[in-house]
Structures are given as structure tokens and as C-alpha cells.
Amino acid sequence: MWAYIVKRLLLAIPVILGVAFMVFAMVRLVPGDPARIIAGEAATQEIIEGIRKDMGLDRPLLKQFATFMGNALRGDFGRSVRSKAPVAGEVAARLPNTVRLATAGLFVAIVVGVSAGIISAIRPYSWMDTVVMLIALAGLSMPVFWSGLMLILIFAVWLGWLPAVGTGGMAHLVLPAVTLGMSTAAIIARMSRSSMLEVLRSDYIRTARAKGLAEAAVVNRHAFRNALIPVITVVGLQMGTLLSGAVLTETVFAWPGIGRLLVEGILSRDYPIVQASVLVVAMAFVLVNLMVDVLYAVVDPRIHYD
Amino acid sequence: MTRPLSRSRIRMVWVQFRRNRAGLVGLAILTMFLSAGLFAPVLAPYDPYEIELESGLKKPGPGHLLGQDELGRDMLSRVIYGARLSLVIGVIAVTIGVGIGVPVGAISGYFGGLPDLLVQRLIDVMLAFPGILLAIVLVAILGVGLVQVMVAVGIVSIPVYARLVRGQVLSLRSQEFVDAARAVGARSGRIIWRHVLPNTLAVIVVQSTLQIASAILSAAALGFLGLGAQPPAAEWGSMLSNARQYIRLAPHSVMFPGLAIMMTVLGFNLLGDAIRDALDPRMRI
Numbered sequence: 214m215w216a217y218i219v220k221r222l223l224l225a226i227p228v229i230l231g232v233a234f235m236v237f238a239m240v241r242l243v244p245g246d247p248a249r250i251i252a253g254e255a256a257t258q259e260i261i262e263g264i265r266k267d268m269g270l271d272r273p274l275l276k277q278f279a280t281f282m283g284n285a286l287r288g289d290f291g292r293s294v295r296s297k298a299p300v301a302g303e304v305a306a307r308l309p310n311t312v313r314l315a316t317a318g319l320f321v322a323i324v325v326g327v328s329a330g331i332i333s334a335i336r337p338y339s340w341m342d343t344v345v346m347l348i349a350l351a352g353l354s355m356p357v358f359w360s361g362l363m364l365i366l367i368f369a370v371w372l373g374w375l376p377a378v379g380t381g382g383m384a385h386l387v388l389p390a391v392t393l394g395m396s397t398a399a400i401i402a403r404m405s406r407s408s409m410l411e412v413l414r415s416d417y418i419r420t421a422r423a424k425g426l427a428e429a430a431v432v433n434r435h436a437f438r439n440a441l442i443p444v445i446t447v448v449g450l451q452m453g454t455l456l457s458g459a460v461l462t463e464t465v466f467a468w469p470g471i472g473r474l475l476v477e478g479i480l481s482r483d484y485p486i487v488q489a490s491v492l493v494v495a496m497a498f499v500l501v502n503l504m505v506d507v508l509y510a511v512v513d514p515r516i517h518y519d
Numbered sequence: 520m521t522r523p524l525s526r527s528r529i530r531m532v533w534v535q536f537r538r539n540r541a542g543l544v545g546l547a548i549l550t551m552f553l554s555a556g557l558f559a560p561v562l563a564p565y566d567p568y569e570i571e572l573e574s575g576l577k578k579p580g581p582g583h584l585l586g587q588d589e590l591g592r593d594m595l596s597r598v599i600y601g602a603r604l605s606l607v608i609g610v611i612a613v614t615i616g617v618g619i620g621v622p623v624g625a626i627s628g629y630f631g632g633l634p635d636l637l638v639q640r641l642i643d644v645m646l647a648f649p650g651i652l653l654a655i656v657l658v659a660i661l662g663v664g665l666v667q668v669m670v671a672v673g674i675v676s677i678p679v680y681a682r683l684v685r686g687q688v689l690s691l692r693s694q695e696f697v698d699a700a701r702a703v704g705a706r707s708g709r710i711i712w713r714h715v716l717p718n719t720l721a722v723i724v725v726q727s728t729l730q731i732a733s734a735i736l737s738a739a740a741l742g743f744l745g746l747g748a749q750p751p752a753a754e755w756g757s758m759l760s761n762a763r764q765y766i767r768l769a770p771h772s773v774m775f776p777g778l779a780i781m782m783t784v785l786g787f788n789l790l791g792d793a794i795r796d797a798l799d800p801r802m803r804i
Contacts, residue, residue: 271720454649480663
């Protein structure tokens with residue numbers, strides 16, 4: 214397994230370099246003088262000259278990229294055009310909020326999705342199953358930014374149970390987490406249902422029943438664990454949806470995370486901020502995928518990589 | 520292995536498709552969406568941009584079935600015109616995706632070698648950006664606006680098609696009929712165009728239905744973030760972003776644009792699933 218993990222890590226390196234190169238090239242692809250774009254429209258000629266020297270725009274592109282990478286690895290993304298503060302600090306301040314939101318969203322997605330899927334699978338084609346699967350289908354088609362607004366409307370405006378926007382205690386986290394987790398929960402529910410149905414039809418489940426085990430024991434101990442493997446695959450595949458959903462959810466709930474920072478950065482043409490937040494989110498995605506792949510190998514002893 | 524879409528095969532697929540109730544529901548939703556998009560000027564009761572300040576945020580009623588927005592514009596008309604914009608977005612995005620992704624995937628898969636390797640690594644990098652993030656990066660380069668969003672969303676779908684077609688071509692190029700074509704002296708270009716690509720048409724059709732839905736969703740999301748269509752455009756996402764601040768006073772202005780997005784996406788997803796099942800019943804989950 215270690216050989217596999219090392220190999221998987223090595224394979225991630227070109228992707229990481231490629232992503233970094235795209236973020237590096239981004240500013241150079243925007244029409245206009247890159248130094249002026251980085252410095253912002255209001256910058257003086259002096260500042261622009263300084264940035265031009267820092268970026269080394271007169272040097273070969275690969276050298277410029279090396280400088281960019283060196284700085285990025287040291288956490289130096291330059292200064293924000295708007296606040297003039299170092300970008301790294303802004304990103305570091307926002308990142309924990311996004312991690313909190315994404316973790317809570319993932320938790321909602323797994324708990325709701327797996328339970329819904331199992332409830333459906335235990336009595337397939339019952340009214341319960343139909344209702345759960347219809348809700349899942351609706352959840353799947355709902356744009357995350359709209360379901361967030363609808364949750365605000367119902368639970369904050371009409372019922373007044375939860376705060377609509379902002380951060381604070383756990384109460385502030387509930388609506389954003391449910392919003393973010395909803396569509397992933399729907400996919401997990403569909404997957405766990407079909408995976409559970411498949412397992413429940415298998416021979417070893419018939420054996421377990423035949424030897425007189427209680428149905429609860431059959432479902433919990435024999436079926437559930439084996440049904441979980443495809444579900445983990447789906448959870449892994451959904452990490453991208455979850456991360457990009459976080460960008461939208463943060464805007465709906467005025468949640469001060471990295472996604473909000475990115476969108477604000479683009480709207481105010483604050484390119485150092487944009488570069489840093491894109492890089493952080495994309496790297497997080499690459500690393501999460503890496504972790505998921507490793508997790509498969511741990512969970513399913515049948516999986517071999519060579 | 521999928522077969523090419525001959526006329527008799529299309530009829531068989533249709534017979535299969537008709538049995539699928541979810542697919543028919545999807546088709547019905549999409550017929551509504553398409554007619555709204557195509558005949559918006561005829562169907563919309565009002566000019567979607569006509570401002571009537573004195574009846575701003577008015578609730579749904581007999582004169583305005585879906586109510587009015589903060590500037591007194593008719594919501595129903597705006598939602599109908601929104602279908603038209605979404606339709607354009609979906610078509611342009613898929614055209615870009617198919618137009619570039621399919622040839623890249625076909626050439627990359629058929630010839631292999633170094634170009635294939637380079638293209639695949641580039642695709643890896645593009646797919647390393649989760650979901651809408653790549654579109655956001657492209658908008659950061661191209662600038663904010665509706666046209667930029669169409670292009671961005673189209674570019675995002677290129678790797679999807681390229682990867683899909685490449686996989687198909689890889690399995691097709693070692694088939695006997697390709698060997699046969701090569702044996703009678705057909706050139707590579709002709710083999711790809713006449714013998715290989717027609718066999719990938721079925722998966723491209725299925726993918727495109729799903730891809731239109733995701734393009735519409737992404738464009739609406741960008742509009743909602745303020746990176747896409749700008750006011751006063753009657754685009755569903757930017758309508759939502761505008762209506763957000765009036766959620767307490769006028770819940771209807773937030774409900775209907777979102778409902779329209781959801782129904783459209785649902786329609787495409789149901790249709791795409793049904794076509795996939797009808798083309799190949801074994802792919803059903």
C-alpha cells in the first residue's frame with residue numbers, strides 16, 4: 214500500500230505544478246500590463262515599477278514562474294490591492310471558516326444521505342422509498358444558491374428559528390451546512406440505496422438470514438459495511454461539488470470564507486487575492502482527492518493498485 | 520460498445536424511451552422551457568424591462584401572475600425571457616465544448632503518443648479545479664459579463680468531452696472495421712470522421728443533454744455571484760442575486776427564478792438519464 218501512496222503522491226506533482234502555472238499565467242492573460250493589473254488601477258507609477266521589478270517581467274517566462282513558485286511556497290502572494298495587507302494573512306484569516314463550513318456540510322451530506330438511502334433500501338418501492346427518492350431528485354436539481362435562499366426564507370424569515378446570515382455560534386452554521394450538504398446528500402442517498410439493495414440481494418445476506426439472525430443484525434452488521442464502499446467512492450467524487458458549493462454558499466450567507474474572498478477579489482480586480490484563493494482551493498481539491506484515493510486502499514482490502 | 524445512430528436504431532431507442540415515465544416528464548418540462556425560450560416575445564405578457572416603480576415588489580395577482588420585482592418589472596415575463604438567455608447559454612457552451620473537445624479527444628485517442636500525453640495532462644490540470652472554480656478563473660481573465668460567461672462555461676466543458684471521446688476512440692480504434700478501413704487504404708482523417716466518430720455519437724448526445732444542464736446551472740451561479748449577466752438582464756441567476764435583498768418583503772421575487780432553474784435542470788437530467796437508459800439498458804443504475 215505504501216508503494217501505491219508514494220506513486221499517487223508523485224502523480225499529483227505535475228497536476229499541482231500545472232494548477233500553479235495556470236494561476237501564474239492568469240494575470241498575464243488578462244489584457245493589459247500585468248504589473249499594472251497586479252498593482253491595481255489607482256497605483257502610482259513608482260509602485261507599478263516596483264512590482265514590475267519584483268515580478269521580473271523582463272526575464273524569461275520560466276524564470277518568472279520559478280520566482281512565483283518560490284514566493285508561493287513561502288506563503289508570499291504579494292499585497293492586496295484594496296487593503297494593502299499581505300494576501301497570505303487575508304487567506305489565513307478566511308480559510309478556517311471555509312474548512313468549518315465544508316466539514317459541517319460533508320457531515321450533513323453523509324448522515325442524511327446514508328440514512329435516507331438505507332431507509333429507502335430496506336423497504337424498496339414502498340411509499341417511504343418513493344418519497345425519499347423524490348426528495349433526493351429535487352435536492353439534486355436545486356441550485357445551491359437558491360436552496361440556501363429558500364432555507365433562509367423558511368427558517369429565518371418565516372419561522373425565525375435561525376439567523377439568516379453571518380458567523381457566530383453553532384446556530385449560524387446550521388443553515389449554510391444544510392444548504393451545502395443537501396445536493397451531496399441527495400447523491401449519497403441514491404448511491405447508498407442502490408448499493409444497499411445490491412448487497413441485500415447477495416448470497417451471504419441470504420445465509421445470514423437463513424441462520425436466523427435478527428433483521429437488524431443482518432442490516433447493520435452484514436449489509437451496511439459492504440454497502441458503504443461505493444458510497445465512499447461517491448463521497449470522494451463529490452468533494453469538488455462540495456468545495457465549489459462552498460463558494461456559492463458563502464455568498465448566500467455572507468460567510469467570510471475563502472470563496473467569498475475570491476469573488477470579492479474578482480469584482481474589485483484584486484488579482485493577488487484572486488491568485489492566492491484560487492491556488493488554495495484548487496490545492497485543497499487535489500489533496501482531498503489524494504486522501505480519498507488513499508482511503509479506498511485502506512477501506513477495501515480487495516483494491517490493488519499496480 | 521455503443522452502435523452508430525442509424526434511423527432504425529433511433530426508432531428503437533424512442534420505443535424504449537417512451538416506456539420511461541421520468542424521461543417523459545423531463546421531455547415535457549423541456550418542451551415548456553424550449554417554447555418559452557423560442558417564443559418569449561409572444562408568450563411574455565409584458566416587456567421584461569419595462570419599469571413600473573409605483574408597483575415595485577407587488578405580490579402575485581391577476582394582472583401579474585408571478586408578481587413584480589423591485590422596479591415593478593413583470594416577473595413572469597422576466598422568467599420567460601430568462602429561459603431564452605439560458606437556452607442561448609446552453610447551446611453556445613455545448614457548441615464550444617463539442618466543437619473543440621470532440622476533435623481534441625478523437626485525435627488524442629486515435630494517434631496517442633506525445634500529443635496525447637500532453638493533452639491528457641492539460642485536461643488533468645483543468646479538471647483539478649473543482650466545479651465552478653475553473654469558470655470563475657476564466658471569468659477573472661476574460662472579465663465579468665454574459666458573453667464572457669458563455670465562453671467560460673463552454674471552455675469548462677471541453678475537457679469533459681475530450682476525455683469521453685478519447686476513451687471511446689481508444690476502444691474503437693482496435694476494432695475490426697477500423698482495421699478493414701485502414702486495409703483498403705482510407706486515410707486517418709477519413710477513418711476518424713467516417714468510421715470512428717459516428718460510433719461515439721450516442722455518448723456525445725447523452726453527455727450534451729447533461730452538459731447543457733450544467734452549463735445553465737454554472738452560468739446562473741456566476742450570474743448570482745455577480746460575475747455573469749449584469750442588471751438589468753433578465754437572467755435567472757442575476758435576478759436571484761438582485762432579489763436576495765428583498766427576501767423579507769417580496770419572497771416571490773426569490774422563489775420563481777430559482778424554481779425556473781431547478782425545473783430546467785431537472786428536465787435535462789431526467790431526459791439525459793432516460794436517453795442513456797434507452798440507448799443502453801445495461802448502463803441503468
